Amino acid sequence: MNTEKTWEDGDVGKRIGNNLRQFRSNKGISLEALANQIGVSKLTLINIERGEANPTLSVIWKISNGLNIPITALLSIEADVSISRNKDGLKLTSSNEVFVAEPLFHSHGLMEFYRGYLQPQGEYLSEPHRQGVIEFVTVMSGKLTLEVDGNTYQLDEYDSIRFKGDRPHKYVNPSSSITILHFVISYSSL
Incomplete structure (x- = not known):
């Protein structure tokens, strides 16, 4: 079955x-x-x-x-097996369509997995998530500048970063090609 x-x-x-x-x-x-x-x-x-x-x-x-x-x-979708296929998933877009997030999976309210696409020269300001949220971001393709708490971090392809997501943070694609990201959002306590 x-x-x-x-x-x-x-x-x-x-x-x-x-x-x-x-x-x-x-x-x-x-x-x-x-x-x-x-x-x-x-x-x-x-x-x-x-x-x-x-x-x-x-x-x-x-x-x-x-x-x-x-x-x-x-x-949510409940199933024994879930597949998130490239280009077939749900797409959540920013109001200016510069940033697209595709929800991939979730784990009983503890973690969420996303694929993200940031347009060339695009910027996306994320609102703070609720208290205790930790974000893990890996650049799968392209470059990313991430601003958190007034600090700026430069990431290249396959670089990863972990930060507290319960504060404003901004994603910037400084390049002329699309940046592809993989996100894990953790709701477990700090």
Whole structure:
């Protein structure tokens, strides 16, 4: 019996909406209260819950931080075997489309795995994740300049970095070609 699950574009919006509604209801938070807490309009949240909106990466981060859940909990698929195929996965984009993150896998709310693409000369300012989050980033192709806490780090192909993700951090591609990244986000305590 094959229990493999894959992402299907038509189901993504509905899955996010259903999961958002379920997590919000389980926590006893109204749409209006969540909207006020995370700085996203109530209408936007209504459209997401109905599966009628395609939220940006920033909005999904705000929702997951506001509900205190990993981002992949909003996207969850339960299966014995999951495959994330190149170019077939769900793509979460920044509002200016300079940065694209593809959720790959999650491990029971403890870790999330992503593939990321940063356009040439592109910059992406990530909002702080919730307290205690650690990010691990490996440059798979290209170059990356990462700014964390006023410090700048230069990474080349196959370089990796670990840092506290609960503070603002900025990803910069200083090159003229796309930078491909692999992310692991850990929610375990420090």
